[in-house]
Amino acid sequence: MTEVVREFVGLPSPLIGRAGAGGHPCQGVYHRPAGAAPTTAFIATHYNIDFAEHYLASYLAERGYGFLGWNTRFRGAEAYFLLDHALAEIGVGVRWLRERAGVERVVLLGNSGGGSLMAAYQSQAVEPNVTPVAGMRPVPAIEDLPAGDLFVALAAHSGRPEVLTAWMDPSITDEADALSVDPALDPFDSGNGPPYSAEFQARYRAAQRARNERITDWVLGRLAALDGTRARDQLFNLHRTWADLRMIDPSIEPSDRRPNRCYQGDPLKANYGVFGIGSLCTLRTWLSMWSLRTSQCVAAPHLRRITVPSLVIHATADECVYDSDARAVHGALAAPDKRLELVKDDHYLRGSRPQVADLIDAWVRER
Template sequence: MRITREFVALTSAGTSRAGVGSHPCQGVYWRPAGSEPRTALIATHYNIDFSEHYLASYFAERDLGFLGWNTRFRGAEPYFLADLALVDIDAGVRWLRSRGVDCVVLLGNSGGGSLMATYQSQVTSPGLTPEYSRSSLSPAVEQLAGGDLYVSIVAHTGRAEVLTNWMDPSVTDESDPLSVDQALDPFAPDRQPPFDDAFIAVYRDAQRARNERITDWCCDELDRLAAAGHRERLFVVPRLWADLRMLDDAIDPSRRTVPGCYLGDPRRANYGIFGVGTVSSLRTWLSMWSLRSSQCSTDQARNITLPAIVVDADADTGIFPSDTAKIVEALRSRPGGGGVETHTLAGDHYLAEPARTRAEAADLITEWVRSHAS
């Protein structure tokens, strides 16, 4: 089947084109050549470019539209603010409606799962509030159009939860990436998996405590800057690849490679410079990464009344069975939410292996969408 790929570039509420001419929101619309589908999916992420998403062509081959959509924060993670991302997603949803799409499917993939859940939650039960030191949100976040179906596929529970579960709590000095509390060091030579329950509990508490310390510092720093007549600054968070599940397959058992993470060897990745949340502004930390104040979580799925399906992968090295269970629980706990289909595929996080996993995922979701599209 021939596929048409159409570049889409839009402004959204409160934005304009850059001086060089680029639009803040950009993406690619995939569809069968010569067709204007009445059902289309939209996928976006906090900062990753989804315009050429690995499932886009698969859905177009199955006679569905697919908008791989990017907000103004594509490639600009350190500046993310939730309300602005939601109004940018809305620009993509409204564009699909303008093309005659009757059924808009919100595809929440990877980090985009919690972002899409937050978007639809704001439609159903508006409750987004400004982060510390911000007086107001974009007015447009109170007028989101919303989708018709919700798909969660290999999705994280939320950026704050992910970062906290992955962060190394043995860091004693945020300005020194080599500082280590040996009692908490998961990579200490004399500490080998399987880890005992007592260490796991202490480790998890220390991870949450580290997140809270950084949140406290961000609030204090915003106050300090404001007193001097300034608004923001960037900062670095070291060592963020140390989830015990990356080292011990007895915790949340699955078919994943252990030791392993999305960057390969966790120890090497943990002391490297690549990863989520490594550079952030103060308000972005509060909006995206803070356990205390981030509102971007799949807990928001409790407010989603749309038909929903949850798909995960059994060899994912960054999303674990208990993570998916939390998403399913949130969806099943919603008032009047009805049943939630769940499926586990044999594959890695990107469904690249085994070879037919992406086609299997597309078949599964397409069949479900067609059975629920109005």
């Protein structure tokens, strides 16, 4: 086995200083093979999850690549996420690879939720389009981002607003009451399914979008109400976000996934639990990341600006990324050279990581 060297990388942000305790805002771990410095390296970043020790890092380093598992200051701080700020801090990592690590080719690895984030990065680098959220100043650091040379979407969702909306429980009748429910839309009421009728599915999907829009209306109203007060923003909770009908009913988009399963286990328990995407937000983070109306974290517009060679890998037993998501990502990419590969495994590729590393390695070497 090739020896893998791991180097901690802590770097300044163009937007915020070091923490009082000394930590740099931008942090990660650079994995590389011992010996000669690699000329091709991957960078992977997520909206919120710590990717410093990403599960593919060592596998790709063993195959001769560098791998920077990179975190912006929003790691573990999803409630405060701002897209333009995150893109500036991803740029810090890409520049480090080129200028300090001596890398000639950079592969942007968009894994899970990071798929739309890294797509937004490449999109902004080649055709600046990201604007600040309401009431925020422009970020000059995103106007000249170093672009990637290749793009890989791995078990990637189609965008934060779409994912949240598809997972939302639209039967909630009072956003302040996690137990409020409209029985006619309750996905866990056996009278509604599973299996769920086409009519119920259509009503349910429409109600999910309506819930997202109602929250956006409320957020915009609250921001207007705060204007001229001592506060510029506020926190709020979002309940019940583990209720995609596909999690419960395997007859909707059949695949190799386990039935009645989401990333937090049983959807009913998860939905009424305290761990969920978007569970804590600021008003501006809602607008930046989760709102169907205002968020620029929708993948498709960014994918349409990506023309570098692109690889999409879909795990067919993924509990919450579905075949339609992978095909939508692949279809939206503007790259003339693009490929879709299927792997029979779950979201975290627990049984196929060496094989997936081989697949990516072969694809990169072909280019």
